[in-house]
Amino acid sequence: MEILKNSSDLRAGILLKEDVYSKTKYPIMRKDTELTLEHIEVLRVFGIKKVLVEERVTKKENESLASTMSTQELMNDLPMSMYVLRKQYNETVRDYKKEFFYWRAGQKPDIVKVRAFTLPLIENFVKQKKMLALLNEFSNPDEYIYHHSVAVGILSAAISKQMGYEKGDMLQLAIAATLADCGMSKISPSILEKTAFLTREEYSEVKKHTLFSLKMVQESPLLRQEMKIAILQHHERLDGSGYPRGDKLGAVSLFSQIIAVADVYHAMTSERLYRPKHSPFKVIEMIKEEEFGKFDLKVVEALQKLVGDLSIGTRVKLTDGELGEVMFLHRDAPLRPMIKKEADGSIIDLTTHRHLAIAKIIE
Template identity: 75%
Template sequence: MEVYKNISELRAGILLNEDVYCKTKFPIMRKDTELSLEHIEVLRAFGIKRVKVEERVTKKDVPESEQTINADDVLDNIPVSMYLLRKEYNETVSNYKKEFKHWRSGQRPDIAKVRSFIIPLLEKSLTQKRILTMLNDFSNPEEYIYHHSIAVGILSSAISNQMGFDKGDTLQLGLAGVLADCGMAKIAPSILEKTAFLSKEEYNEVKKHTLFSVKMIQDSPLLRQDMKLAILQHHERLDGSGYPRGEKMESISVFSQILAVSDVFHAMTSERLYRTKHSSFKVIEMIKEEEFGKFDIKVVEALHKLVGNLSIGTRVKLTDGELGEIMFVHRDTPLRPMIKKESDGLIIDLTTNRSLAIAKIVE
């Protein structure tokens, strides 16, 4: 529940629900910061009188009628709005899984039905952007294919919104993201459920899914032609290294690129049966550096602003398990700030300590 509180009413552990400014171009404290006593003192020092915060829910606050859902769905000390959003997310994944089984048996996608359960979630996700940084925690490797489709839809919608596209485009692209892998239903389960890396022959079989997906949805009037093209092209790359046609540059639409970045980002930040996940910060860095030239930089920057923005005072966990606080953010390498470690007070600069990266923001 969102409420405004006077500074005198704040206590450690409360979550900010909006950026805090004080005659500054950039916020002195960002939305979703979990307030510590030091944060509260900083707000007081800047003369801030009131801030918008999020009340939190714990297991004891969850109605008994809702305690039959998976234990992972009810986490201690999470915002009420995020608990409800995660519950709706899980229900959407369950609905998608049922539809996928129909497609596997030979039925064509009922896009009206898919639209009915994904659009409400997309609309909520556009206003509660914190879900974007939690999608990799929501997923599980055993049912990755279902989680992945819903997550790609959410990410695609959010990125297009961040880039300034109108709501019609963002919701259409979110729907396209959810349907982009419907053709996976035509791939043998033995390949999709394999717990090791695929052979060349198996990978070539999986690559056919974009063609299957387009064939399955091509006759529907509920999806625009440019969205159908995006589904076909979501594995194409600007340098021509993608599939199914190896197209390059201008021949690949911006909507295709948004789906592509969303697809790669969620895949790399999610745990799979055959490998561990990377942090969202590390993945954005890898897309920018190691995959340079394959993706539209404007799309990547939009994703960065949504899930990778860091500010001074943010508490983080590093890939070596150490906890620390961001002391300085470099303008040219914002994903590699200076961190003050909690264990010994030592300040480390991630620009020079390349073996380390931020694993997650600590709430």
């Protein structure tokens, strides 16, 4: 029997009978989900008051569960879920947004404060590497600039750790990456909030943000000099096509390249007001092929291992919505394996079907 039930009265084993939304484009929980204690906590976190459900467990089963362990005790034993991590992420984005408006009003970044609200989130993401591939799903196109800065800090930290940097370097780089776009606060809001592509003049104005960012952090003793250089250079490219100075090859620091790859990856995989997001797998492929010569391949390979590492048997979703399983990995094209489709058992080779790509890994 389907009933509308208060979230506070839910029990593990109850079946959802409708999709649940929370001011989101897509449901935070799908119809026919069998609720666990973790799901119930998610509904509480998102402030969901009532849901349509079908009772699936008996009163006796619930009493037995309650007698052995409280809900809070069970919750404490669960690993951090995507939803709990997302809550922490959203709180960090809100804190960053507040600071951004202080910078716009003329204040310089309070690096101690920025460290305090960003590092706990960054360290949680670095510990749970599988969550990194979900960052583009967390982003909100209406407040992209704040989401982008937090996400680039997370990705830069994870890439640097993957490359073998010590924790001190990783955390310094994470803060530098988070603050790399602080100079955007000096760009006209009418340009930042524009919902169409920028004109040449507007883009020239935006390109000044790296200089503004450096100026805003230059006097702080809490960032090492090489991190300040990384902030200045995070839009430089190895072939000299970047800005603000057109530095190339050895003149471009590896720390700036890490921020650059994180920046481009998150920008291209996130939905924007003027264009849809791209598949993480497709973006890595584009960085390696279409942008060849611009980025250090060691950095790109580290990112690929974090968000695009595949193995035989991995279940995936393709960009056309089809589900399938990785059957064979090409040595020279690991992002384009052979996939066995779940729908009909047919096998498709992504190296010959270039219009398709892997959209995401299905856990």
